[in-house]
Amino acid sequence: MPKVHNWQINREMDYPYEESRPKKQVAYVFDTNKCIECQTCSIACKTTWTSGKGQEYMFWNNVETKPYGFYPLGWDVKILEKLGAQEWAGGTYAGKTVFESAAPGERVLGYQPGEEDYASPNVGEDDVSEVVQKGAFFQGIHKTWMFYLARICNHCTYPACLASCPRKAIYKREEDGVVLIDQTRCRGYRECVKACPYKKVFFNLMTRVSEKCIACYPLLERGKQPRCVETCIGRIRLQGWLSRAGEEKRDNPIDYLVRIRKVAIPLYPQYGLEPNVYYVPPIHVPREFLLQMFGPAVDAAVDTYRKAKDDKELLAALLLFGSSDQTMTSFKRDGDAVLGYNAKGEQVVRVPFKEPVYIRPYFDEKNNVYRHNIT
Amino acid sequence: MRNVTAVARVGLVVLAALAWSPAAPASDFEIVAKHIGSGPLPTLNPNDPKWKSAAEAELWLLPQNMIAPSLIQLTIPWLKVRALCNDTDIAFRLEWPDPTQDYVLDIGGFSDGVAIEFPIGPADPSPFMGHPSQDGQPAGRVHIVHWKATWQVDMDKGFQGVDQIYPNAWWDIYPFLNGAFPFLTEQSLTARETLNYSPGAYVGNPVSLTKRKTPVEELIAEGFGTLTTQPRQDAWGVGLWRAGKWTVILARPKVSKDAMDSVLPMQGESKRAFAVWNGSDQDRGARKHYFPWTSLKIGP
Numbered sequence: 313m314p315k316v317h318n319w320q321i322n323r324e325m326d327y328p329y330e331e332s333r334p335k336k337q338v339a340y341v342f343d344t345n346k347c348i349e350c351q352t353c354s355i356a357c358k359t360t361w362t363s364g365k366g367q368e369y370m371f372w373n374n375v376e377t378k379p380y381g382f383y384p385l386g387w388d389v390k391i392l393e394k395l396g397a398q399e400w401a402g403g404t405y406a407g408k409t410v411f412e413s414a415a416p417g418e419r420v421l422g423y424q425p426g427e428e429d430y431a432s433p434n435v436g437e438d439d440v441s442e443v444v445q446k447g448a449f450f451q452g453i454h455k456t457w458m459f460y461l462a463r464i465c466n467h468c469t470y471p472a473c474l475a476s477c478p479r480k481a482i483y484k485r486e487e488d489g490v491v492l493i494d495q496t497r498c499r500g501y502r503e504c505v506k507a508c509p510y511k512k513v514f515f516n517l518m519t520r521v522s523e524k525c526i527a528c529y530p531l532l533e534r535g536k537q538p539r540c541v542e543t544c545i546g547r548i549r550l551q552g553w554l555s556r557a558g559e560e561k562r563d564n565p566i567d568y569l570v571r572i573r574k575v576a577i578p579l580y581p582q583y584g585l586e587p588n589v590y591y592v593p594p595i596h597v598p599r600e601f602l603l604q605m606f607g608p609a610v611d612a613a614v615d616t617y618r619k620a621k622d623d624k625e626l627l628a629a630l631l632l633f634g635s636s637d638q639t640m641t642s643f644k645r646d647g648d649a650v651l652g653y654n655a656k657g658e659q660v661v662r663v664p665f666k667e668p669v670y671i672r673p674y675f676d677e678k679n680n681v682y683r684h685n686i687t
Numbered sequence: 688m689r690n691v692t693a694v695a696r697v698g699l700v701v702l703a704a705l706a707w708s709p710a711a712p713a714s715d716f717e718i719v720a721k722h723i724g725s726g727p728l729p730t731l732n733p734n735d736p737k738w739k740s741a742a743e744a745e746l747w748l749l750p751q752n753m754i755a756p757s758l759i760q761l762t763i764p765w766l767k768v769r770a771l772c773n774d775t776d777i778a779f780r781l782e783w784p785d786p787t788q789d790y791v792l793d794i795g796g797f798s799d800g801v802a803i804e805f806p807i808g809p810a811d812p813s814p815f816m817g818h819p820s821q822d823g824q825p826a827g828r829v830h831i832v833h834w835k836a837t838w839q840v841d842m843d844k845g846f847q848g849v850d851q852i853y854p855n856a857w858w859d860i861y862p863f864l865n866g867a868f869p870f871l872t873e874q875s876l877t878a879r880e881t882l883n884y885s886p887g888a889y890v891g892n893p894v895s896l897t898k899r900k901t902p903v904e905e906l907i908a909e910g911f912g913t914l915t916t917q918p919r920q921d922a923w924g925v926g927l928w929r930a931g932k933w934t935v936i937l938a939r940p941k942v943s944k945d946a947m948d949s950v951l952p953m954q955g956e957s958k959r960a961f962a963v964w965n966g967s968d969q970d971r972g973a974r975k976h977y978f979p980w981t982s983l984k985i986g987p
Contacts, residue, residue, distance in 0.1 A: 363862050364884020365849055365870060369794070417757035424969060427794040478756060478973050479912045495886045499894050499914075500792070501972040503756055518848045518872075519887030519895035520792050520837075 313411075316470060319557050320581040320607075321405035326412050327584075328419060328475045334489035337469065338527050339554035339566050340541065341576040342462050343592040343633065345617070346548040349375045349437070349460040353540035353549070357464075360539050361526070366518025369430045372525035373540045375462045379601065380436030383463075384429035387511040388580065392604070394421055398582045400608050409584025410472055410509055420472045420507035459594035462548065464540060465512040465525035466579070466587030467491050473524070476507030488553075489588065490527045498522055509583045535655055537639050547634025553641060554588060563642040565629045565652075566590075573626055575616045577609045592617055624648070627665060635661040716981040718744045718959075720770035720777055728771050728778040731925050733934040738780050741769040748783075748963060748976035753815055754911055758974045762965045766801075766978065772985055777951060778924075778938035779803060781961070788928040789966025790836040793852050797966040799836040799928075801935050804829050804960040805949035806980075807907070814960040814979040818910040830949040831906040831914070832922045834935050836966065838902035839926045846897045848872050872897055902926060903937060907947045911973070919945045941985075957983045 315324045316331035357373035374383045382388065391410070392398070398407040413421040440456040448454040467484075471491045474482040481497035482504060484490070493504070493513070498521040504513045505522060513524045528538035532551075536542070541549040552566035560567040569576045569590070576590035593602050595614045602610045620626050628650035632643055638660045640652035648665040672686045721741045729735030746766045750758035767782040781801050789799045806812050812827020813819070819826040840847050849856065850871055857868065863880035864870050875881075876897065882888050887895035893904065893916040903924040905917045921943045926935040941951040951957055961978045964970035 362884070364881065365858075365861050365864065365872070365876065367884060368849065368856070368858060414755075417752055417755050417759050419755045424795055427796075430794060476756070478754075479914070495890045496892055498887070498892070499972065502797075503972070505794075515792075515794055516885075516887060517793065517852060518897070519885050519892065521887040521892060521894055523886065 318409075318470065318584060318586050320578050320586050321409070321584060322403050323405060325409050325470075325584050327470050328411070332484075333469065333556055334484065334486050336487070336553040336555075337489035337588055338467050338532065339552060339570065339588040339590065340464070341550045341552075341566060341569050341590045341592065341633075343548045343576075343630070344459055344461060344594045345592060346546045346633075347375065347460040347462055348546050349377065350545060351375055352543050352545050353462060356539040356543040357525075360528070362523070364518070366516045367514075367523070368517075369433070370514040370516070370523065371433055372512070372514070372523075373462070373464045374433060375460050376434070377437050377439060378459055378461050378597075378605075379441055380439045380458075381461070382435060383433050384425045384511050385432065385435060386429070387425070388509075388605075390423055391421070391509045391583070392580075394423065395582070398604075400582075403608055405582050405584075405607070407582060409582065410507075411470075411475065411584055419503075420476045422472065422476070422507040422509065424502065424506045425511060457597050459597055461579075461591075462540075463510065463512070463579075464589060465491065465527070466510060466585065466589045467525075467527055468588060469586035470584065472507040472509060472583075472585055473504035473513050476503040477501075478503060485529075488527075488529070488532060490529050490532070491524070492526055492529075493522055493524055495519075495521060495523075509580065509585070510587070532639070535639055536637050541634075542637045544634055550633045550640075552639055561642070563644060565632050565640060565643050568625075568629050568643075573616055573629075574609060575613050575620075575626065577606045577613050580605060581607045581609075624665075631663045631665065632661070635663045716744055716746055716978070717984060718742075718768050718770050718779075718981060719984045719986055720772040722772050722954075722986045725774045728773055728776055728938060730776075730778045730923065730936050730938040733780055733782075733925070733927050733936055737771060738769055741771050741780070744768045744981075746961060746978040746981065748961075748978055751962075751973055751975050751977050754818075754973060756973055758970060758976065760968070761976060762968045762970075763963050763976050766961055766963055766976075768961070770983065772941065774953075775942075776938055776940050777985065778936055781933075781935045781937065783933055783963055784931060785928070785933050785965060786931045787967045788836065788933075790840045790847065791852055792837055792847065795969075797969050797971045798838075798964070799933060799966045800834060800964040801926075801933070801937070802831050802833040802962045803937055804831050804962070805951070806830075806958065807947070807949045814977075816908040816911050816914065826910045828907060828909050830947065831908060832924075832937050832939055833904045833906060834902055834924050834926055834937055835904070836926060836928070836933075838899055838904070841899050842902050846872050848897070905939075905948070917945065917947045919943075919947070921945055921948060952985055954985055954987050957985065959983050 313326040314330045316327045353373050362370040410421040440458045481494045500520045537551040541551045560571045578587045628645040632652050638654045641655045642653045644651045650663050652661040729737050750761045769780040807828040810827045817827040817829040863878050864875040866875045901923045903922045905922045908914045922939040924937040958980045963976040
């Protein structure tokens, strides 16, 4: 089996195909600390792509409450258990990836979810880690915790879905790294459903072939950000292009957040897929849980994020989130504001660090009505 | 069918090795297609008495483990084959034990099925989808006739979609579908725009058709992963599950007008391979039971 380099686990690993990176890689940063689980992203995705008959249970985008929320049920804990101990030696993963753990006769370590696993898309919603003890609320900060984890296809550099497909019906686009299922070649074997450890490939009951997030590529091709990013009212998301290791550009917001400041880190890097959705980890969650979920890079990411309010360049990059529907390929801090530019070099936004406050009169004389909101 | 012992599996491997070796006699697994004159073949009735006049070959199946993904556990031990032909067509009656009738394609559901593979042209392709072998045998083309339980039930009872799998499910509205709940497939998926949310059907994937003329699909392959539906479909057949057994008839012209089809001699010797899938064991694609090339004598 060919050896490929995975920078997220800092080592060579087995993968069924040779290393072949796209000209540019679609990537996202999700700030978990800002997500309120309003599901606007889920609805935007669903109404755009998966409202048809046979797609009822498909959520290319979902938001689940950790630690007890899953879609499908137990998607991550099941594969974590199968994977066994996942040790890190410093910044290098010393355990096995899902490719290296594949049983004889399999291409990838995985499992086939049953229909009951998809029965409760919002199971565990708002559940906290443990019962809040009586009186704890009045005694200061209590120990219970939870956070919202927004999930889409990671458009991995080493996709398990692609590796598992015996028909090579799944491909990764050379021009932008988007991972797609060829709807003409797929025969619905669901090897990809079984293999994807993030369980982001779904089977269509009517067409009898599998489907997945397409990164809204018709928007990407027009220089626009995907629906889930554009509609996020919490402004937790930013989509852009991640450069190859060693080619990072400081003014590229994705490069800056992921590779230079390392405040956004991949989800379950130990699976070995080199996923391209990067998360700012939830800073209040116990470190043991975060280490399992994001690997050892989480310590530095949390420390950096905690200091963001005094770090104007980092703050500038973080304030680009949700500021435009266009993909911003570069940014620049201008005093206490950030300027975002599209691929043509045109300025798209100017976001002040502190929004000005306008107070309007309580009574609108022109329309003869009282205002509900005057700021 | 999980009762096949390890000892029996070892025996099967030995038997298959013999069957695949050019020096071994093929008679144990030889299939003789009996010629019944110019009259029609009983291609739609597995219980037609004409079938009893054909000799029965019993093929001991093997789990496909040449390539991943593979089948580890054998759940179907044997396949019984009879063959009849007339002046123009040939038909195979295939019978195997399977206690469950698997045709529901829900999220974790897979279909039972059976297929016959024929070599195309004078070359001698590998029985493994015509894949080039490690000893230098080049890729060759194979012609595959595949019956699927799901397609059979589609034919017998109507398309097995959301309505049938979850008859009590409620859904407020689907974009572009006509009518109201329960949005039955045949009545509501009439507008072209419904295909916007049905990408497999939109691009014309044969797997995604909601209306079928036959439960049989003709395909061509030239190595692992190349299986492709033929543009022209000449084969037909029928399947019947009763008392823990599938009986399927697969029929095709000996010679068709399709250049992608194999050509069978009017009389003489040819060969074919078989594959069987057990849906309840999550068999699909390469996860299958198989029997490699075996001799077929087309009788006078």
